[in-house]
Amino acid sequence: MTNQNKHIHRYHRHMSVSYAVSLRQRLYSFVLVPILSFILVFVVLSKFGGQGFALRESITWGYVFSALIVTFARLLLAYVLALLIAIPLALLINYSPKIERILFPLFDVIQSVPVLAFFPVVILFFVHYNFYNGAAIFVLLVTMAWSIVFSMVGGLQVIPSDIKSAAKVFGLTGINYIDKILLPAVVPYLVTGSLLAWAGGWNIIIVAEVLHTYIPGGSGAMDLFGIGSVLVATSASNNQRDFLMALTGLVVFVALMNFFVWQKLLKYSEKFKFE
Amino acid sequence: MQTEAKKTEQHAEESVKAINLISFKDVAKIYSGNPLPSLAGLNFEVADGEFFCIVGPSGCGKSTILKIIAGLEEETSGEVVKPDKVAMVFQSGALLPWLNVFENVCLGLKAKGVSNAWMKEEAYKFIEMVGLSDYENKYPRDLSGGQRQRVGLARALAVSPKVLLLDEPFSALDTGTTEELHKDLIKIWKTTKKTIVMVSHSIEEAVSLAGRIMLMKSGKEKNIYNIELPYPRRELEADFIHHVQTIRKEFFK
Numbered sequence: 001m002t003n004q005n006k007h008i009h010r011y012h013r014h015m016s017v018s019y020a021v022s023l024r025q026r027l028y029s030f031v032l033v034p035i036l037s038f039i040l041v042f043v044v045l046s047k048f049g050g051q052g053f054a055l056r057e058s059i060t061w062g063y064v065f066s067a068l069i070v071t072f073a074r075l076l077l078a079y080v081l082a083l084l085i086a087i088p089l090a091l092l093i094n095y096s097p098k099i100e101r102i103l104f105p106l107f108d109v110i111q112s113v114p115v116l117a118f119f120p121v122v123i124l125f126f127v128h129y130n131f132y133n134g135a136a137i138f139v140l141l142v143t144m145a146w147s148i149v150f151s152m153v154g155g156l157q158v159i160p161s162d163i164k165s166a167a168k169v170f171g172l173t174g175i176n177y178i179d180k181i182l183l184p185a186v187v188p189y190l191v192t193g194s195l196l197a198w199a200g201g202w203n204i205i206i207v208a209e210v211l212h213t214y215i216p217g218g219s220g221a222m223d224l225f226g227i228g229s230v231l232v233a234t235s236a237s238n239n240q241r242d243f244l245m246a247l248t249g250l251v252v253f254v255a256l257m258n259f260f261v262w263q264k265l266l267k268y269s270e271k272f273k274f275e
Numbered sequence: 276m277q278t279e280a281k282k283t284e285q286h287a288e289e290s291v292k293a294i295n296l297i298s299f300k301d302v303a304k305i306y307s308g309n310p311l312p313s314l315a316g317l318n319f320e321v322a323d324g325e326f327f328c329i330v331g332p333s334g335c336g337k338s339t340i341l342k343i344i345a346g347l348e349e350e351t352s353g354e355v356v357k358p359d360k361v362a363m364v365f366q367s368g369a370l371l372p373w374l375n376v377f378e379n380v381c382l383g384l385k386a387k388g389v390s391n392a393w394m395k396e397e398a399y400k401f402i403e404m405v406g407l408s409d410y411e412n413k414y415p416r417d418l419s420g421g422q423r424q425r426v427g428l429a430r431a432l433a434v435s436p437k438v439l440l441l442d443e444p445f446s447a448l449d450t451g452t453t454e455e456l457h458k459d460l461i462k463i464w465k466t467t468k469k470t471i472v473m474v475s476h477s478i479e480e481a482v483s484l485a486g487r488i489m490l491m492k493s494g495k496e497k498n499i500y501n502i503e504l505p506y507p508r509r510e511l512e513a514d515f516i517h518h519v520q521t522i523r524k525e526f527f528k
Contacts, residue, residue, distance in 0.1 A: 162367045162369040163369050166365060168345075169362060173386075187373075272372060275415075
């Protein structure tokens with residue numbers, strides 16, 4: 001009798017477990033996050049992030065903060081786009097050795113050309129359509145996508161063969177195989193790839209927002225508002241106090257992001273590592 | 276008259292029993308880029324409900340047989356008869372580190388698309404059978420090597436396979452754990468009446484588990500031994516030692 005009760009208890013305890021949760025998580029990460037970040041980014045960029053940036057006489061912390069938010073929005077949009085491109089690309093490379101043989105050398109060459117070399121051409125294209133933010137986001141996207149693609153391909157290559165065999169024996173094919181085996185298995189690599197992508201992104205923002213230097217006869221009125229252009233403008237005008245404020249803001253922001261986002265994600269990704 | 280009818284009935288029963296679930300006829304397997312064949316004209320059969328063990332030196336093609344039965348590899352030539360529904364227990368366990376015991380056991384059921392209620396019932400049945408009832412929420416990294424193999428066993432049983440393939444599942448475990456798992460495996464084999472095909476590098480292990488043992492050498496069957504000892508088999512009994520010695524002699528010949 002007690003044994004039976006224990007049984008019933010056990011069955012009930014598990015009525016609401018895990019698979020539903022993971023589905024919700026997936027919904028969050030693959031649908032809600034991109035949509036929300038797009039909305040956030042468009043609101044922020046259309047309100048504050050347009051071109052026609054002119055440096056204020058003397059900047060405030062609020063001003064630095066708004067520049068950081070605008071830049072962050074730009075990076076976030078570029079990152080989400082980079083993920084949407086990089087993940088299918090990495091899966092494609094992993095899927096077929098033939099595709100890998102064609103694409104990988106190509107990637108190696110393209111990746112080794114500094115993204116800034118493309119910049120003038122790209123800018124002229126976007127400026128032609130009067131879409132200045134597009135130019136900045138494109139450059140950020142290209143910078144970010146590579147490290148995600150390469151990390152993820154590396155992660156896919158080190159999945160133990162027993163795991164792949166088990167997936168096949170137990171009937172996980174197609175979307176199921178990608179969703180239940182490949183994507184979880186590369187979480188640690190996606191996290192480190194993303195970390196590198198953001199590091200590269202913050203690095204390139206200094207140039208990506210200061211568009212006028214790439215446009216023949218361009219002026220400061222073509223620059224995009226953001227922490228990158230504030231840094232450049234304050235340093236150019238030799239305003240040390242303002243430059244230090246902007247720099248401090250950037251350092252604190254990146255440090256906070258490191259602490260609250262990357263450390264947490266790195267810890268979370270431990271769960272997905274094979275032994 | 277009556278006795279004759281009984282006899283034919285018995286006969287029919289026997290011939291049904293003798294139906295082979297797995298049959299390899301002159302099977303060869305050559306991996307591309309490898310000049311030596313992994314299997315070179317292999318012949319053997321496994322009957323329904325049998326505990327069949329394959330032993331042989333490393334590189335003799337043992338694992339290739341399991342891969343062919345599991346559908347992971349295709350034979351290069353020859354004729355293979357095998358059931359569709361097979362499941363496998365791997366040497367490394369091959370558990371997914373991001374899933375807990377329950378979710379790992381559900382893996383095959385989930386892929387089959389069975390109802391949630393059925394999935395839970397089946398998963399718990401086999402988690403209990405392998406003795407991990409209190410570990411269903413634990414993750415593989417929190418389990419011992421023996422417990423991980425138990426999870427692998429439950430995951431394989433849960434898809435109700437016709438054949439259970441075991442690829443040296445106990446070779447990374449210590450002696451005590453291995454012995455315990457042997458005992459439980461025999462118990463499970465007897466209750467579920469599954470056909471088991473196991474690969475092992477240990478002759479003692481094969482003799483303590485299997486009803487029939489196939490000794491292999493360079494991609495071919497060298498000898499097949501019937502082991503008709505009652506369970507539980509004890510390693511110190513004369514019959515046991517005799518079987519081990521006989522096989523060992525051939526093994527090193």
